[in-house]
Amino acid sequence: MxxxxxxxxxxxxxxxxxxxxxxxxxxxxxxxxERIAQVARKHQIPIIKITSAQxxxxxxxxxxxxxxxxxxxxxGIGPAVEICVHYVQACPGTTVCRFGVQDxxxxxxxxxxxxxxxxxxxxxxxxxSGCPMNCGEGYVxxxxxxxxxxxxxxxxxGNSGGKPRIGDIIAENLSTEEVIELAKKCFxxxxxxxxxxxxxxxxxERVGIEEFKKAVLG
Numbered sequence: 001m002x003x004x005x006x007x008x009x010x011x012x013x014x015x016x017x018x019x020x021x022x023x024x025x026x027x028x029x030x031x032x033x034e035r036i037a038q039v040a041r042k043h044q045i046p047i048i049k050i051t052s053a054q055x056x057x058x059x060x061x062x063x064x065x066x067x068x069x070x071x072x073x074x075x076g077i078g079p080a081v082e083i084c085v086h087y088v089q090a091c092p093g094t095t096v097c098r099f100g101v102q103d104x105x106x107x108x109x110x111x112x113x114x115x116x117x118x119x120x121x122x123x124x125x126x127x128x129s130g131c132p133m134n135c136g137e138g139y140v141x142x143x144x145x146x147x148x149x150x151x152x153x154x155x156x157x158g159n160s161g162g163k164p165r166i167g168d169i170i171a172e173n174l175s176t177e178e179v180i181e182l183a184k185k186c187f188x189x190x191x192x193x194x195x196x197x198x199x200x201x202x203x204x205e206r207v208g209i210e211e212f213k214k215a216v217l218g
Contacts, residue, residue, distance in 0.1 A: 007019050016060045020057050020080045021076070024109060036058070039072050053087040054087070083197070085120065085124045085125070088108045088111050088115070088126040090105055092105065097131075100131055102131070102146075103130065106176065120187065121190070124187070128145050131146065140166065140167065141158050142159070144158055152174040152178075155168060157200045193207065
């Protein structure tokens with residue numbers, strides 16, 4: 001891929017590209033939706049795909065249009081193929097959901113600001129849920145948390161891919177601030193000790209969850 005096509009990745013046809021505008025935790029506005037629609041019509045983008053990351057992938061873009069499209073969108077890049085934290089997935093939590101007991105959008109937004117784009121040995125994903133029903137899928141994300149009335153329960157080492165793994169609970173009854181501090185310790189230990197391209201699920205299987213907990217909980 002030419003260096004100037006930042007934020008674009010080649011597609012199956014080896015001729016067109018896709019981009020993923022950054023939409024924090026799937027939150028969009030009418031202005032954002034109208035802008036994406038206008039750009040898609042103008043540049044004849046054939047496919048707009050809502051992804052599992054709560055984002056919209058614009059697919060089938062001609063290489064000469066990529067930079068202009070980013071300029072017209074005026075949106076940040078959502079990491080999609082880089083070796084880093086890709087996204088934070090979050091449910092509505094106490095903002096609107098009648099089942100929410102913790103503010104998942106608040107915690108998710110803070111984690112998004114701190115970690116999305118952070119370079120790691122392999123890609124990583126975060127899932128946050130405002131109640132134990134886990135609509136944010138934290139058990140199958142590299143770092144996850146769900147809310148209870150007593151506080152946040154935190155998991156690490158989940159994966160929903162071709163070799164799925166349920167993440168291990170490593171702490172319970174945490175405040176939002178405590179979750180953020182624990183996330184820093186988890187990703188720091190993982191970054192320093194994982195092998196290149198080793199996802200957190202395989203990392204935990206190799207080092208053992210008790211050793212990991214000992215390191216991050218101190």
